[in-house]
Every structure is written in structure tokens, then in C-alpha cells.
Amino acid sequence: MPDIVFLHGEVITVDEQNRIVEAIAVKGNQIIAIGTSEEIERLVGPQTTVINLQGKSLLPGFIDSHLHLSAYGIDKLGISCKAPHIQSLQDIFHDVREKAAELPAGKWVRAWGFNETKIAEQRYPTREELDRISTEHPIIIVRACNHISVVNSKALEILAIQKDTPDPKGGMIERNDEGELTGRLIETAHFRIVKEVAHSEEEMFHALALASADYVAAGITSIHDAGCNDSDSFRVMHQAVRNGLVKVRIYAMVCAMDSPEAFLESMIAAGMATGVGDDRFKIGPAKLFTDGSSSGPTIATRKPYTSNPKDYGVLYYTQEELNRRLGEAHKKGFQITAHAQGDRAIEMVLNCIEAALQEHPRPDARPRIEHAGISEPDLVERMSQLGVVPIPNPAFFYEYGEGYVHNYGERVNQMYPLRDFFESGIVAAAGSDSPVTDYRPLFGIQAAVNRKSKQGQEIGTNQTVSILEAIRAYTWNGAYASFDEHRKGSIEVEKLADLVILDGSILQADPNSIADLSVHMTIIDGEIVYQAG
Known part of the structure; x- marks a missing residue:
């Protein structure tokens, strides 16, 4: 008999058929049944908790595939x-x-x-x-x-x-x-x-707990941490998960903000590789930075900025340096990724990925590109051919949209191009890059659906996606980006009971008001970790 059942809801499964059902049952940390309210109600026993959703949306727990847990927590201090x-x-x-x-x-x-x-x-x-x-x-x-x-x-x-x-x-x-x-x-x-x-270890633990609480209250059950300040904060983050201060599941990229090459080399030397860990804390991809900030603006572009015909942005590495450093990580068993915002930087990362896969072929390597900002059609085609998982940031349009138009002109039509990714069969997983912008997945989903700035300006609406497609970018696709699609990211029998309940129906919401919905309940591993009020 289940420990808890959810009835009479709008259950968005994000399974292969994108089924919408009414009810599910959970036992321990797993989903054990999905179906109509009548079917699930038959499973109820004397110890089962019954929750009537009253038409509210129940979704897989949101997965933010690119944020900075410690940076967000530290900022709160x-x-x-x-x-x-x-x-x-x-x-x-x-x-x-x-x-x-x-x-x-x-x-x-x-x-x-x-x-x-x-x-x-x-x-x-x-x-x-x-x-x-x-x-x-x-x-x-x-x-x-x-x-x-x-x-x-x-x-x-x-x-x-x-x-x-x-x-x-x-x-x-x-x-x-x-x-x-x-x-x-x-x-x-x-x-x-x-x-x-740097902060003291005590301050770091406090900051991480604050960050985790905010993320959980937004319905986030898993994060891909995009890099710690240094190796010591990497250790503290792992310890915070083990002692329960951090509730969200973490897929931790191997990247230090300062001297990322040295940190990566030390992790390779220590025998680390992607996948080491468990369901709560797991080593993720090896990551380097290749260019700068999309709003700075300091990204590396193939054509000069619209706002400055002499500016092509900043590059961190030569092609040879990038190939050598990430190529070695790929050889040693890491998933590889790089921060790449401008089309010039993205092209360099694709060259690096292609060289790594040719030199050391590995099935299902799932190389990533963090942000993949200006992804022109030729770059999208190469991503598809190489099996790259891009990690775009839809919420950037709300906060920085006007600046993008000013600095990049018509190239905004190819910025974080979710529509092109979906139509090319690319699995793109969305991230907030918190604290760079709002961490709330509902905020990012709205931005993916309408691509409007805070002032209401439309920014490349040729790349808008449906609500269900945006939800997939924040759930199943995020699980795929960390090799976890068999464990989470959709509501299916035997998957982890990581769930989020909204205070209304997301499928019936005005596309311009999705962010006005709030999270009613967040469940991780079958445990209620947040409940509104």
C-alpha cells in the first residue's frame, strides 16, 4: 500500500507521450502507480495519506541545469x-x-x-x-x-x-x-x-542552507552546480548535503572560478570522474570558461558587437589549449563542458568536442555547452551531429533583453534558441545561472514561452516554445544532461518521488502570467520538504 497518494489533479508526467493523468501513488522514495483518481484510490490503505489536488498541477521536481549554489547563498549574506x-x-x-x-x-x-x-x-x-x-x-x-x-x-x-x-x-x-x-x-x-x-566555513554552511531553502521553495529538487569558488568550497558543499543542510540533489561540475585548470588537473589526478557519488551528490562534468558575460558584454563573437564595431569580446584560451585541457578530461572519463556565450566561443568548444570524440571515441558521452548563447544555425547543426547537450538560460531575456538587442542586434533571434534546439532533436536543458538572474523555474518557463523583457519588449520570438516543451527543458532534459533520465525527470513508475505541486493549473495559465503561479508543495525522495504556509 502507498504511503501517500495524490488525486484529482493535473499530473504532467513528461513521459515519452507527454501524458496528462489525474493521480499517482508514492511508497518510500518511489512512484509506484499512475492513473485515474478512481484507479489510484483503490490502492489507499489505513496508513496512506491522501492529498486532493483539486485540479492543481503536479509535475516532476524541477531540475535547474546551471546555477551557482554557493554564490547565491553567499550573496544572501x-x-x-x-x-x-x-x-x-x-x-x-x-x-x-x-x-x-x-x-x-x-x-x-x-x-x-x-x-x-x-x-x-x-x-x-x-x-x-x-x-x-x-x-x-x-x-x-x-x-x-x-x-x-x-x-x-x-x-x-x-x-x-x-x-x-x-x-x-x-x-x-x-x-x-x-x-x-x-x-x-x-x-x-x-x-x-x-x-x-572568502568566507568562513560556518558562513559557507549557513549560506548553502539558505540557498537550498530558497530553491526547494521554488520547486527545485535537483541542481547542476556550475562551479564553486575553490576546491575547499566544493568539499563544504558535499558535506552540507551529507549532513542535511542542503536538501536539493547536486550534480557538481568540476570547476573553480579561480584557476579552473589547476582544480581540474587535481581532480583528474585524484582519479575522479563524472558519475562518482550517489543520488544526492554526484560528480558532474569537467568545465572551463571560454568567454565572458552576455550582458557585460564580454562574450566572444564572430562578428563585432552591434553596439561597438571594434569589440569582439574576450577569449580565455587558444583552440589548442582548450582541446588539450578538456580533451584530457574526456580521455579520463569526464563528461566535458564549457561556458560559451558568443558564437565564436561556441564554435571553439564544438571543435574541441569533435576532436575529443575522434581521438577517444566513447558512446553516449553527452558533452555539454553551458549557456550556448548565440547559437547560429550552423552551430546548432553541429551540436545535433555531435550529440551535444546545450544549457540555455531563458530567464536572461526578462532581465537583460534590451541590452541584448543593443549589443547584438538581429543575433537575438539566435540567442538561447530553444525552438531550433527542439526542432533539431537536441536535448536542451534549461538553467537559471542563479544568482545571475531569477532562480524560479516558473519564471524561466514563462520566459521560454514568451521571450519578453521586463519592459515587455519581445526578444527573438521566433524561438518561443510551448508550455509543455518549456517544462521538459526544466525536468526530463535536465535529468538527461546528468545521465539520470532513468531515475528522475518524469513521473513514471519506479522513478524517484521528486515532485512539485503548484497552486493552480500551469496548462490553463496565461503564458504571460506563468510566473504568477506559486509552489504549493515540494517533495524530494518521497519526503515533503516544503509546503506553502
Whole structure:
């Protein structure tokens, strides 16, 4: 007899036939029956909990295939530049000043989510402005894309960055026309400071628990963590799962924000490979960065930016370097992936994947491309031929859509092209890239369906998909991207009881109001881990 049954609902199975049924039964951590309410009600025993869905949608637990668990949690400990009251630099400076007053001298003051296009001044803060707040506290303000930051003089001193410090490969320490440091650190110059802005282990555990609670409340049952700050935070994340602080299942990419090559090499040397672990925490793909941020903008493009005919973005590696590093990981048993936003970067990653598969053939390798931003038709065709799993970010259009039109022009019609992926038979799994944008899957599903910005501007509507297709990108396709489609991602007998119940019907919702639905209940492993109210 089942432990719990759900009756009279809109059960979206996301199985091969996309069946919609009324009811399911769960025993332990598995789904044991699916059917009509009448059929499932016959299984009810004296100890069975019966939940009447009253027409609400019940779906497989959402899988976010690209986010940053620790980064999101850490941000919750700092100052949010996305808070509703932030309308200008002065608003940010006020909050930074208040935080500095609470902390002893020498402690970092951290702000996140900054976007120069969303504030009155339409510019970055300067080092001098931050110095006027404090010269005793190191201050860092991180852009929403998490690829650029601005710091004060105290932070530059701690980081040992001086006027003559050379730019790191793949990044820039910005200077003004007089050669003075502006405080802005771009791409690898930003990533290299992550260790210096480290948190204590106690703070990390707290941050991870906060992040997990938010994700679970949004119906997320599994995540693909896209990279930790360093190897130590990788360890802490694993420990947080084992001691129950983190409820979501984790597929952890092997990638450190600073010196990802060294971290990857150490994991290969330790004998790690994709798939090591269990249903709660498992080693995922080996990942490198190839270019920058789509909203920065710093992505590597084949044609210059529409907004700047001299700008083609930033590349982190040569083709030979990328082939060697990811090729070795593939050879040693890793699924391989890379952050690639611009079409030039995507082409390089596809070249790398093709070379790796030719040199060391492996059936069902499922190489990935994180983001796959500007995926022109020739690149989509190559992805299909190579069996690549792209990980697009539909929610980016809502927050950054106007900037995409400004910087890339007509290329927005090929940005995160879910329609082209589906029609080419490509299994594309969606991710939020949280904290870069809103982590709520319902928010991403709405953006995939309507591709509208916050201001209502349509951004490449030729790539819209149906509600069921968008749901699949956040469920079964996510399971496929981590080799777990036999265990989760759809509501089928013998699969894990990872489920989400909404407060209404998603199939009857206005496509422009899907994000207005809320999560009523989240279940992981047959256990209710979140219930509204």
C-alpha cells in the first residue's frame, strides 16, 4: 500500500507521450502507480495519506541545469543591488556605508547584483567613490553577471594589484587615460579575487542552507552546480548535503572560478570522474570558461558587437589549449563542458568536442555547452551531429533583453534558441545561472514561452516554445544532461518521488502570467520538504 497518494489533479508526467493523468501513488522514495483518481484510490490503505489536488498541477521536481549554489547563498549574506529600493548609486553607497559601520576594520563589505543599466547614473561606481565610504574596509561590488566587479583602494591593496600589475590572460584590470586604477576588474581579473573574499566555513554552511531553502521553495529538487569558488568550497558543499543542510540533489561540475585548470588537473589526478557519488551528490562534468558575460558584454563573437564595431569580446584560451585541457578530461572519463556565450566561443568548444570524440571515441558521452548563447544555425547543426547537450538560460531575456538587442542586434533571434534546439532533436536543458538572474523555474518557463523583457519588449520570438516543451527543458532534459533520465525527470513508475505541486493549473495559465503561479508543495525522495504556509 502507498504511503501517500495524490488525486484529482493535473499530473504532467513528461513521459515519452507527454501524458496528462489525474493521480499517482508514492511508497518510500518511489512512484509506484499512475492513473485515474478512481484507479489510484483503490490502492489507499489505513496508513496512506491522501492529498486532493483539486485540479492543481503536479509535475516532476524541477531540475535547474546551471546555477551557482554557493554564490547565491553567499550573496544572501551581502548587500543586494537588486533590492527594490536601489534606484541609484547613492542608494547603493548608503547600504554599503551602513554595512561597513556594522563590521570591524579589515572585514570585507560585499554587494552583488549590480547592473549599470538599471540605475539612474547609467555607470559603474568608481574606486574614489568607494574610498569615500571607507579606506579601512575592503569593498567589492559585483556586477549581476558575476564576471565584473568594482573594488576600493583597500581591496586593491589586499589583492596586491598596483598600477603596473599586468592584466591576467582572459581578463583586464581597468585603468583610466592617465593609467590610474579605476577599481574595475573584468573576467579573470575578477575571478582571481574570489579566494581573497572568502568566507568562513560556518558562513559557507549557513549560506548553502539558505540557498537550498530558497530553491526547494521554488520547486527545485535537483541542481547542476556550475562551479564553486575553490576546491575547499566544493568539499563544504558535499558535506552540507551529507549532513542535511542542503536538501536539493547536486550534480557538481568540476570547476573553480579561480584557476579552473589547476582544480581540474587535481581532480583528474585524484582519479575522479563524472558519475562518482550517489543520488544526492554526484560528480558532474569537467568545465572551463571560454568567454565572458552576455550582458557585460564580454562574450566572444564572430562578428563585432552591434553596439561597438571594434569589440569582439574576450577569449580565455587558444583552440589548442582548450582541446588539450578538456580533451584530457574526456580521455579520463569526464563528461566535458564549457561556458560559451558568443558564437565564436561556441564554435571553439564544438571543435574541441569533435576532436575529443575522434581521438577517444566513447558512446553516449553527452558533452555539454553551458549557456550556448548565440547559437547560429550552423552551430546548432553541429551540436545535433555531435550529440551535444546545450544549457540555455531563458530567464536572461526578462532581465537583460534590451541590452541584448543593443549589443547584438538581429543575433537575438539566435540567442538561447530553444525552438531550433527542439526542432533539431537536441536535448536542451534549461538553467537559471542563479544568482545571475531569477532562480524560479516558473519564471524561466514563462520566459521560454514568451521571450519578453521586463519592459515587455519581445526578444527573438521566433524561438518561443510551448508550455509543455518549456517544462521538459526544466525536468526530463535536465535529468538527461546528468545521465539520470532513468531515475528522475518524469513521473513514471519506479522513478524517484521528486515532485512539485503548484497552486493552480500551469496548462490553463496565461503564458504571460506563468510566473504568477506559486509552489504549493515540494517533495524530494518521497519526503515533503516544503509546503506553502
